[in-house]
Amino acid sequence: MSEDLRASLHAPIDPDLTLPQTVAGSVTLIIPTFNEAGNIVELLRRLGDALPDPEHLPCAVLFVDDSTDDTPAVIEKAAADHAFPVSVLHREVVEGGLGGAVVEGVKRADTDWIVVMDADLQHPPHLVPELVGEGMRSGADLVVASRYISGGSRAGLAGSYRIAVSRGATWLTKGLFPRALRGISDPMSGFFAMRRSVVTAEALRPLGYKILLELAVRCRPAKVAEVPFVFQDRYCGQSKSTAREGMRFLAHLASLRSATPLARLIGFGLIGLSGFVPNLAALWLLTRAGMHYLPAEILANQAGILWNFVLIETLLFRDRRRHRHWADRIGRFALLANADLLLRIPLIAVFVAQLGMDVLPATALALVTTFVLRFAATEALVYLPRPSRGTGRHTRS
Secondary structure (H helix, E strand, O other), rough: OOOHHHHHHOOHHHHHHHOOOOOOOOOEEEEEEOHHHHHHHHHHHHHHOOOOOOOOOOOOEEEOOOOOOOOOHHHHHOOOOOOOEEEEEOOOOOOOHHHHHHHHHHHHOOOEEEEEEEOOOOHHHHHHHHHHHHHHHOOOEEEEOOOOOOOOEEOOOHHHHHHHHHHHHHHHHHHOOOOOOOOOOOOOOOOEEEHHHOOOHHHHHOOOOOHHHHHHHHHHOOOOOOEEOOOOOOOOOOOOOOOOHHHHHHHHHHHHHOOOHHHHHHHHHHHHHOHHHHHHHHHHHHOOOOOOOHHHHHHHHHHHHHHHHHHHHHHOOOHHHOOOOOHHHHHHHHHHHHHHHHHHHHHHHHHHHHHOOHHHHHHHHHHHHHHHHHHHHHHHHHHOOOOOOOOOOEEOO
């Protein structure tokens, strides 16, 4: 590795620059950090012991940092003590959580391989060469360090609760994405190697810390391999796993699962069905309070609409919310939902009078018709970008 390359990688990274390309077989080790100052020196020491001579495995370490403590300063100070180049990119604007940090690193890497690992030493550094070596030997595009194959262990997970959550999340993701996760026994692993050529950073829209799931589902590597690893105890600091991260994980699953139009249509229908619960609850409360049932029906319908809007925003169109202001979105959504009621009655009349259908099948057909129309209108009028006047180009509001 040239001295110019080594010097450029030791320097703090300009956000507008990319990592320089290295020789064949080169590796960028991406380590996302959030207040990990106490782990940095030991992590780099163990990497120094684990990484082979740079001539055999040229490796650059890139920390993508979202810390509020002195982690970036600790990294820069420790970097000078190691033969391999070490850089730190501190993000002033944090987007996408840990997964977003990894994507930032991917955009700057121009090496043959990318290895992703945590900074807390629960991922053993000595496995970095083994992950890349397995990929080279087997021709795999993705090599996952797995706790769930022979020789692996989740010993470092603290307590039965975290073990149960981890195992449950694994079953859930494999059940939702059986084809994309075929051959991956541990989709919750945050320790893996991937060929840079199969990663399309622009296609990645991570939410939270399960970046492997995002990469596997959106990039679809052709061949996957695994190596066992024993999940270690955290060296220093506290776990970043919280209930909030758990909710972000569920939202991420929903976003990935609803990536196709058919999946969004099904999700739209299921959310619509769930809206009957707040609708009926509001109707019961309003009529119990003495309101006439007709205005109560209208107000209760708005409760169902609000419920549906919140779920659709969170689960189906989370990544499209930036195109319009929230008040604009909810206004359009409510207008479409209420128009559905006005359209349904004339449709039923047409089906009965013109097609000679009985009332029940005519009502069912009208429900299906207006549902499909409302889904298409919601996508087109609420969540698609608005075209600029006179240019036809899309803008963001």
